[in-house]
Amino acid sequence: MAGAPPEGEFGAAALVESEGRGHGGQLLLKASDEAVTFMSSLEPAELLKCVFPDSLVTVSESGRRLGRFSVTVEFAFRFQQTCVLLHAQSQGAIDNSPCGTTVTAYLTTNLELLEEDYYEYVKLEGHSLEKRCHMVQCDGQMVIDKVITVGEEVTKESVSYPMSVLEGLVTEGSLLVLMRLVALRRKVPENMTFISFDQGLDMFHSTFSELGVRQMDVGGETVEVYGIERAVHSVEDRPTAWHFHFLDDGHLASRQQVASPVTMRLLQLPSQQEKGFEKIPLDWEADMQMRSKFLDRKEELKADNASYLRKHPEVRALISDFLQFLLLRKPDDVFRFARDYFLPFASRRPPESNLKSSSSL
Numbered sequence: 127m128a129g130a131p132p133e134g135e136f137g138a139a140a141l142v143e144s145e146g147r148g149h150g151g152q153l154l155l156k157a158s159d160e161a162v163t164f165m166s167s168l169e170p171a172e173l174l175k176c177v178f179p180d181s182l183v184t185v186s187e188s189g190r191r192l193g194r195f196s197v198t199v200e201f202a203f204r205f206q207q208t209c210v211l212l213h214a215q216s217q218g219a220i221d222n223s224p225c226g227t228t229v230t231a232y233l234t235t236n237l238e239l240l241e242e243d244y245y246e247y248v249k250l251e252g253h254s255l256e257k258r259c260h261m262v263q264c265d266g267q268m269v270i271d272k273v274i275t276v277g278e279e280v281t282k283e284s285v286s287y288p289m290s291v292l293e294g295l296v297t298e299g300s301l302l303v304l305m306r307l308v309a310l311r312r313k314v315p316e317n318m319t320f321i322s323f324d325q326g327l328d329m330f331h332s333t334f335s336e337l338g339v340r341q342m343d344v345g346g347e348t349v350e351v352y353g354i355e356r357a358v359h360s361v362e363d364r365p366t367a368w369h370f371h372f373l374d375d376g377h378l379a380s381r382q383q384v385a386s387p388v389t390m391r392l393l394q395l396p397s398q399q400e401k402g403f404e405k406i407p408l409d410w411e412a413d414m415q416m417r418s419k420f421l422d423r424k425e426e427l428k429a430d431n432a433s434y435l436r437k438h439p440e441v442r443a444l445i446s447d448f449l450q451f452l453l454l455r456k457p458d459d460v461f462r463f464a465r466d467y468f469l470p471f472a473s474r475r476p477p478e479s480n481l482k483s484s485s486s487l
Contacts, residue, residue, distance in 0.1 A: 155329045157294020158319040165236050165294065168307065173210060173235060176306045177201065180378045182390045184218050193218020193226075195390050197302055197378075204232040205240055205263075212299045224249045231299020239263070242299045253277035257325070261297065268292055270327055285327045296320040296332055301356075308334065309352055309372035324360060331359040342371060342379055345394040351379045 176199050184193040195216040202211035210233040217226040224247075231242040244259040256275040261268060267286045274281045296304060308314055318334040337353025351371040358366045367384040373396075381390040435441055448467055457463040
């Protein structure tokens with residue numbers, strides 16, 4: 127399996143070799159023709175309208191703030207092609223236990239997934255729960271690696287699907303861009319059925335339907351919002367639905383799981399947010415995108431510095447000589463000693479009178 131670990135390294139490993147059966151022998155599902163057509167019909171001009179940030183807060187039925195949610199969409203360059211980069215992050219608490227989710231996804235201009243990192247954590251008293259899932263296209267396959275850590279116990283799993291069976295795939299990352307596009311068009315095509323993966327790496331159907339237009343209060347103003355329902359049809363569980371409402375310009379105004387007492391809400395209109403934007407503390411080590419950029423930049427600088435030193439061996443010799451002379455003399459004023467030591471190397475020397483007045487220790 128290209129890009130996946132060898133058999134036995136993970137708790138379970140599987141390769142989908144046929145188009146009839148998937149992970150664990152599950153029958154492979156297909157997206158509807160309408161869903162596939164919708165994704166293939168997307169235009170770059172439409173995607174340009176989706177390039178903006180969203181920032182919401184999570185509130186209880188009583189209006190108490192429980193956390194926050196943010197998402198950014200921008201264009202990037204990945205795998206030698208222009209793509210859409212989505213980064214989403216939520217932070218909050220469950221029964222006073224800190225929790226959060228981070229998603230970073232690279233998508234083609236038709237929302238086909240190139241790569242996605244999903245990270246979820248809950249910090250419980252005495253131990254923590256972490257879920258990580260990495261999906262990437264590799265040699266015509268979608269390779270998925272999942273790692274679950276509960277305290278000291280680590281469970282790993284890997285599965286691979288041929289890209290030929292994944293038309294109409296919607297993931298955590300591509301979902302948020304897809305919803306913006308549908309909201310901007312203000313129309314949900316009939317029979318919009320996509321495929322997705324659950325946390326067990328099995329396929330399920332995800333359908334979309336229109337909720338229509340209604341009024342909503344945002345920051346003390348009454349605005350018109352457009353609603354979309356997303357329903358998840360799991361093989362084992364009963365269908366679960368989420369309601370999304372969007373402003374005219376595609377900004378997310380609210381997001382709620384049906385029958386849940388918790389809602390993500392937009393507290394201020396985007397124009398008001400720009401005037402008094404609240405900065406969110408950045409936990410870059412938990413941020414997959416920022417951590418990846420930091421490590422890439424770190425390795426780039428190390429390689430660049432090593433290359434420079436190889437081309438200029440006199441640097442090491444000069445520093446080595448200076449340190450030996452410094453340790454031999456052991457002056458009290460190191461800065462003055464260094465100035466006098468390196469003065470002969472200067473391209474422009476100070477006046478001779480200054481040299482004589484500071485030539486010895």
